Amino acid sequence: MAVFPLTSPNSSAVDSAVGDKASVSGDSSAPLLGKSLEELTEWMQAQGQPSYRGKQLYQWLYQQGARSLQDITVFPKAWRQERENVHLGRSTLHHRVVASDGTVKYLLRLADGQIVETVGIPSAKRLTVCVSSQVGCPMACDFCATGKGGFVRNLAVHEIVDQVLTVQQDFGQRVSHIVFMGMGEPLLNGSSVVAAIRCLNRDVGIGQRAMTLSTVGVPGRIRALAAEQLQVTLAVSLHASNQPQRLQLIPSAGAYPLEVLLDECREYVQLTGRRVTFEYILLAGLNDRPTDAAELAQHLRGFQSHVNLIPYNPIDEADYQRPSEASIREFVAELESHRIAVTVRYSRGLEENAACGQLRASKSR
Known part of the structure; x- marks a missing residue:
């Protein structure tokens, strides 16, 4: 039984999701996908x-x-x-670009003309799709290109599933992993995202344990996700070790203090038995010092968790800098000294604006 709230508490614009109807294309029937x-x-x-x-x-x-x-x-x-107006729910390819590391960025045109971005990330043993959940994003994170572009609307279930099928067809191989780390805040479109996860698992055949849902955090929504009893990995974007610093980077953090967010994450672990991954973008001179790592470790002490460190991926709209390798190593060492599990994750597709934080639904910089 779905328990996710159908509307978002953040804004009337977010509340007005397109839903699963195809009225945007002039057809009254629901998409079949x-x-x-x-x-x-x-x-x-x-x-x-x-x-x-x-x-x-x-x-x-x-x-x-x-x-x-x-x-x-x-x-x-x-x-x-006789049924030419029946809408299956597939998008059309607006633009496609391949990075030197084999990562492919797709701009997909939806039935109402909106553009959404998805990324196919191949490796020796897997094919991962970075999926978008909204057109744009209302969270306005200061380091993220998507947030700089504003919010348009939520994606419907078929528009999420279509992204995975598009990448699968283009690569000619089965998608093995899905990360909800593309455009948008998934938990502001929770009902459609949860339905898409179930469809991708049940109908496309991708295991839920091979899916990761990334969120900045929306009050009450992590608890709601726990009640769905999915097997996906929850990845919470912290990006700061204290509330003032987090508020500087993530405007929505004002309504969701760090301690309250962490308490809800602890509740998630208790309800699901699954650990939480914490994502932390390293910004040179701002949040990449050993003292920041020590403060972060204090928050996560005794937590069933894992930290993913992501060196900042530059965008034109912000002046942040990527930290040095020495700074990254010092940050990792400090976390490990407190027995915090940590991994440094270098994003793929950097030079084609297909990396974490760079998605902006445009062809070029």
């Missing part, structure tokens, strides 16, 4: 087709990546032509 086998079977029967057609539709959507009903050639041609 995101529906379960049972739902697709019911839909086919309502269209006067036998129930086995539902399984065919399901396979063409999720295994063969059909982009329109006309692609599904096992269906009668005349029947397909």
Whole structure:
């Protein structure tokens, strides 16, 4: 049973999610992508087709990546032509760029003309998709290109699932991992994000334990996520070791003090039995000193957690600097001296603006 709030407490703009209807494309029917086998079977029967057609539709959507009903050639041609306005829920490719490390950035045009960004990150043993949950982002983090561009709307379930299918088809291999670290704050679009996670698991076949949901933190939403009893990894973006410093970087932190956020994270661990990953972007001369690491360690003492350190990825809209390797090593050493589990994560796709914090739904800088 879904328990996520359907609306956001932050702003009326965030509350007005597009939902799962295709009215933006001039069609009154709901997109088919995101529906379960049972739902697709019911839909086919309502269209006067036998129930086995539902399984065919399901396979063409999720295994063969059909982009329109006309692609599904096992269906009668005349029947397909009568339903030209049926919307499967696939986007169109607006722009594609490949970085030297093999990372691919996609700008996808949605049914209403909005552009959303997703990233395919290949490695020797896996293919990871960095998924967006909103067009833009209302959190306005000072170091993030997406936040600098403002917020437009939430993404619907089919618009999230489509990103994964797009990358899977383009690479010609199965997606193994998903990170909700693209444009937007996932917990401000919790109902659609949770539904998309269940669809990607159930219908696309990606294990929930191979998914990570990243959040800056929204009051009450981590608790709501825990109640969903998903098996995803929760990654909380701290980026600071004290409240004044965090407020400087993350304006929304004013409504969600660091201690309150950490208390809710502890509750999440108790309710789910799963550890929390804390993300911390290192900004030279601001939050990368050993004293910052020691202060962070005090907050996380006795916590079932892991820290991901992310050296800052430059954007044109901010003057922050990437720390030196020596500073990074000192920060890691200080955390380890307090027995805090820590990893340094270097982002892929840096030179093509496809790295963490650089997504801005534009072709170039």
